[in-house]
Amino acid sequence: MASGTGRARRAAWVWALCGAIGCEAAPAPAQGLGAPADVAASPGAPPAEPAAPAEVHALLPWLDPDAGSAVYSRIDVEVDLEALGRLFAVPPRAGHLLRDIQAFRAGLAALMDGVGPAPATWLRDEALAYLPPIAHSPYLVFGLRRTRAEVEGYLRAAGLRAEVIEGMTTYSPLPGGDAQAGPADALPVHHAPATAFPWRVVFLEDDVIGCLSLREIGGGLGPLTAARDLPASELEVQLSRGFAEDPEMLLDMVVSGPMLSLDISDDVGAIRLGVRRWDRTGVDGELILQPLGEPDAAVKQLEARRPALETDAVRELYERIAFTPEPPVVRGRLQLAAADLRLLKASEAG
Numbered sequence: 001m002a003s004g005t006g007r008a009r010r011a012a013w014v015w016a017l018c019g020a021i022g023c024e025a026a027p028a029p030a031q032g033l034g035a036p037a038d039v040a041a042s043p044g045a046p047p048a049e050p051a052a053p054a055e056v057h058a059l060l061p062w063l064d065p066d067a068g069s070a071v072y073s074r075i076d077v078e079v080d081l082e083a084l085g086r087l088f089a090v091p092p093r094a095g096h097l098l099r100d101i102q103a104f105r106a107g108l109a110a111l112m113d114g115v116g117p118a119p120a121t122w123l124r125d126e127a128l129a130y131l132p133p134i135a136h137s138p139y140l141v142f143g144l145r146r147t148r149a150e151v152e153g154y155l156r157a158a159g160l161r162a163e164v165i166e167g168m169t170t171y172s173p174l175p176g177g178d179a180q181a182g183p184a185d186a187l188p189v190h191h192a193p194a195t196a197f198p199w200r201v202v203f204l205e206d207d208v209i210g211c212l213s214l215r216e217i218g219g220g221l222g223p224l225t226a227a228r229d230l231p232a233s234e235l236e237v238q239l240s241r242g243f244a245e246d247p248e249m250l251l252d253m254v255v256s257g258p259m260l261s262l263d264i265s266d267d268v269g270a271i272r273l274g275v276r277r278w279d280r281t282g283v284d285g286e287l288i289l290q291p292l293g294e295p296d297a298a299v300k301q302l303e304a305r306r307p308a309l310e311t312d313a314v315r316e317l318y319e320r321i322a323f324t325p326e327p328p329v330v331r332g333r334l335q336l337a338a339a340d341l342r343l344l345k346a347s348e349a350g
Helices: 004-021 081-087 092-112 148-157 222-229 234-245 295-303 312-320 338-342
Strands: 070-073 123-130 139-144 160-165 168-173 199-205 208-213 249-259 268-278 282-291 322-326 329-336
Touching: 070 092, 070 234, 081 092, 081 312, 092 123, 092 139, 092 249, 148 160, 148 168, 148 199, 199 222, 234 249, 282 295, 282 338, 295 322, 295 329, 312 329
Parallel strands: none
Antiparallel strands: 070 123, 070 249, 123 139, 139 208, 160 168, 168 199, 199 208, 249 268, 268 282, 282 329, 322 329
């Protein structure tokens, strides 16, 4: 049985969720979850605006103020985030944020193989990913466990070249034909090919790095410098508040559409996925999805999902999700024990 504090936090999260995706009215709390403690007594009155959190998580200040889609995760890196997203019917555009977090970790692990310690020993579990309005791919932000000098040594040993762009130190694969750049003794023993590691790593702080696609225009640092120089966006404040006020929150994703869905026939206007720690070793996931069609029709299609490429055990998890139409949105809820999470274990977490 959830505590009163837990129920209040969950209900407040749902109210904030609905505000984030632009619902006309917040969905009623699910049975047994309780009601927001601060809802005004008069019917239909919106909840009072909470004060901004006193502290902000270290990675969130690097969220581009213009980004309307982001995910912040503190889930164990052994959990396959992309598989978790598929389980909760996250559309591909939103799933791209989860996939790139894992792809970067796996790519960095391959790059470090034989030349340095595994990234899992010096990257923190938490990760931020967001999609700027004009970008080829999501921007990623990670925290570091080791000192900056140590990590820079790892990156150089892995074949990445240091360069200062817009006052920030970056590490990137050597482009073709540039093998003679700089003194010979300053070059790594081997050169990392851009085809194998298509990212630029940038030091944002001594214990925080950003990662972006090499395909971004110019140096690609515009969204990161905007995050550094401009006031926090409403999305950043909302995510910061959620994690500051709820220590059990492990993942919060907000993605605005419209987005093509692989699970329902209509496009999706917006989604929000929240995952909290549950029963010490499990997680409690809740999805709010705004279909551009009828919520009742979307629920029927979501309940009929039978993923052909998943194992029988994972398909059983799909059948356990409870989807409920709460116009104009659909809510999905699933609790996963530690044994369930092991079914979603990432093959290469870095």
